[in-house]
Structure formats: structure tokens, C-alpha cells
Amino acid sequence: MIGFGLLLLLWLGLVGSVLLYFRRDLRAIWREPVMRYPVMVVESDDWGAGPVAPQAAALNRLVDILSRYRDQNGRHPVMTLALVLAVPDGPAIRQDGQYHRLLLDGPLFAPVRQAIERGRAAGVFALQLHGLEHYWPAGLMASTDSTVRAWLADEGPGTTERLPSHMQSRWVDASVLPSEALDPAEVELAIEEEVNLYQKLFGAPPRVAVPPTFVWTEDVERAWARAGVEFVVTPGLRSACRNAEGLPDCDSGPFYNNQPGCGVTYLVRDDYFEPERGHRAEHGQSELVKKWAQRRPCLLETHRSNFIADEASTACNLAEVDRLYARVLDRHPDLRFASTEELGRGMKGGDPAWVDQRFTVHLLAWLERARALSIFWKAARVTGLALFMNLITATLKI
Numbered sequence: 001m002i003g004f005g006l007l008l009l010l011w012l013g014l015v016g017s018v019l020l021y022f023r024r025d026l027r028a029i030w031r032e033p034v035m036r037y038p039v040m041v042v043e044s045d046d047w048g049a050g051p052v053a054p055q056a057a058a059l060n061r062l063v064d065i066l067s068r069y070r071d072q073n074g075r076h077p078v079m080t081l082a083l084v085l086a087v088p089d090g091p092a093i094r095q096d097g098q099y100h101r102l103l104l105d106g107p108l109f110a111p112v113r114q115a116i117e118r119g120r121a122a123g124v125f126a127l128q129l130h131g132l133e134h135y136w137p138a139g140l141m142a143s144t145d146s147t148v149r150a151w152l153a154d155e156g157p158g159t160t161e162r163l164p165s166h167m168q169s170r171w172v173d174a175s176v177l178p179s180e181a182l183d184p185a186e187v188e189l190a191i192e193e194e195v196n197l198y199q200k201l202f203g204a205p206p207r208v209a210v211p212p213t214f215v216w217t218e219d220v221e222r223a224w225a226r227a228g229v230e231f232v233v234t235p236g237l238r239s240a241c242r243n244a245e246g247l248p249d250c251d252s253g254p255f256y257n258n259q260p261g262c263g264v265t266y267l268v269r270d271d272y273f274e275p276e277r278g279h280r281a282e283h284g285q286s287e288l289v290k291k292w293a294q295r296r297p298c299l300l301e302t303h304r305s306n307f308i309a310d311e312a313s314t315a316c317n318l319a320e321v322d323r324l325y326a327r328v329l330d331r332h333p334d335l336r337f338a339s340t341e342e343l344g345r346g347m348k349g350g351d352p353a354w355v356d357q358r359f360t361v362h363l364l365a366w367l368e369r370a371r372a373l374s375i376f377w378k379a380a381r382v383t384g385l386a387l388f389m390n391l392i393t394a395t396l397k398i
């Protein structure tokens, strides 16, 4: 009997130390809002300044597809467009060797702006800030890489996806590797400039920002917050530099939905729907199933590059978007569509239209989220804590 008591004490001590060790994450996933309905948002990056005809055509075709679907509230699917507001003006750069930009508000980009506005008016596009440029102009100008030099001087309007990956980061100077941090005063000025232009173009300052290549810093967050940005889309962590290999590094996190940052609130986008990389509608729907089990919204990342290459691949990838919406509405009749901004507001305010306040639902969501913390769950399985947690789940589900 004493032996059993000792064993029990030992087990409790072991389980207690696992819980203690992972307390920060376990507390964070408890604080994360618990969704009342399955929610899916396709978040599409890189639109705006760039190739004109392919983007305008793709955006118009996306409007046609999205407008065909509605959720139970009669709401169309919302695709968020993370917008880039300028690309280099190659001929002008060639002339005097200084940086010049082609702005999205110029007459050249009218067809792109019209397609964006059409989708906005139809309620299927919600706009977000990606960046004035998808790079740090001074970094690009300082680069000695011949492909970068040639890209800058090209007739354009340039396709930023063709730049070396590390040069596509806006909030570091990656002309040297490891990248160098930017002067906070320059960051502040650049953000003022991009927010003013965004406001001029779209009538209101951006409320949601998506950092290009997910490389950004606390300075950037503070400046965005001062300029009116409320939410920052993250992959669950922040990379603050590019390392010697050019890869995102200097990470902090993990971040969870509704977690406060430096004056902003984080939202997590860590699911992907890139048909050009082989993601089918079935994949998108299975991500939604996983997120709904955790009572989290499903934010699917995609890029314009899926829709602006040749006609055959564009048609194929658009058809996959179409199939995705048909499939998720068929499998999840209670699915809700929203913009990321609305979703963020709903979560932040604990709006009962979006957030489930029932304790049992909250506990079930927490248990499911804990299973997704891979290192914690391994420790839980080794110590037998997982069995105990699975038993609670099974009992609550009866």
C-alpha cells in the first residue's frame, strides 16, 4: 500500500513537472479564443503593383468564383488581399541611378485597382497591407547581385517573386548577409509613407498588416500600431533577421491568436493552400477540420503567383479554389465566412457571435490544442498524462 502511494506520488510529481515546464504554452492556448463556428479565410498575398493584365484578369476571375458561394448567413467567402503599393520604375532608375518607384495609384495600374474595387464592392475581397514595396529599396539599390541589379533596371512593372528570397524581405537590409537591422527612425518614416498611400488609395488606413516574408521587428509593430494597424498576421512566430544563408532567423514566439504584440494583436496563419505546390481542395478542407477540432479559425495562406503564370496553370489553380469552397460548404454547413479584420475584432472583443464561452467547449478545445503542441504531447505520452487527458476528452464528449 505504501509502495503504491509512493508510486502515485512519483507519477504526480512527474506529471506536475511536465505541466510546470510547459505552463507558458498551456496557459496561452487556454487564453486563445474558442470559436463558435468553423471559420475559413483564404489569405492571398502580393497583389497590387506588378504585372497588370495577368493580375487584373485573375482578380476578376476570383470575384466570379467567390461570388457564387454563400454561408448560412448569406455571406460570400472573403479572400483577403495583402497589397503591395509600388515596384521599381526601371527606365527612371537607368537614367540617373537613383531609386524611383511606380505607384499603384498611377494610370498604368487602373485595371488592377478596378478589379480590386469590383471584388470589394461584391463583398468578396478584404484589403490588407503587405508593404509599400515587397523589399527595402535602399537594400536593393545597395545590392551587388547582378540579378537584382538587372531586375531593378527592367522595363517592368516588375514581378517581386523573381527576386532572391532574402531580398523580398522589407524590414531588414539583406544586401549583406546576415542582414542588418534598419534604423527605427527610417522604419517609422517608411510606415508613415506606406500607410498614407494606402489610405489615399483605399479611403481608410490599413487595419491588418501581413509582414512580407514574415520578417519584421518590434519597431515595425510599434510604428504600424501608431499608424492605425490593429492586427498583424503571423505564422506563429516573428523572424527579425535573415541569417548568413539568407534564411529567416532571430525568431521569437510562439504567438497565438489574440495575443498582444507591441501595440498590435497577433493572428495566426499557419495553414497553406497553394495549388501551384500541389495543394488540392481536399487538403484545404482537412486543414479546416483540424482547426475546427481546436476551435481555431482556419487561415489559409496563398499567393498571387498561383494565378498569374500561364493560362493552363492559372485555370487549374482557380478551379481548385472553386472546388475548395464547394467542398467546405458541403462538408461544413455551419461554416462562417469573414474577413481577417472582422474575425480579429470578434476574437478580441469576445463577441458571442464568434466566441463560444461555454466551459466544456473551452476545455475540449484546450485539450485538442495541447495535443498539437508536439513536444508537450510527447512528454505527456511518455508520462501517461496523455491517457488521462484523452479520458477527460472522451468523458466530455459523451
Ligand SMILES: [Zn+2]
Pocket (backbone or CB within 6 Å): 045, 046, 130, 134, 212, 213
Ligand atoms: Zn509576400
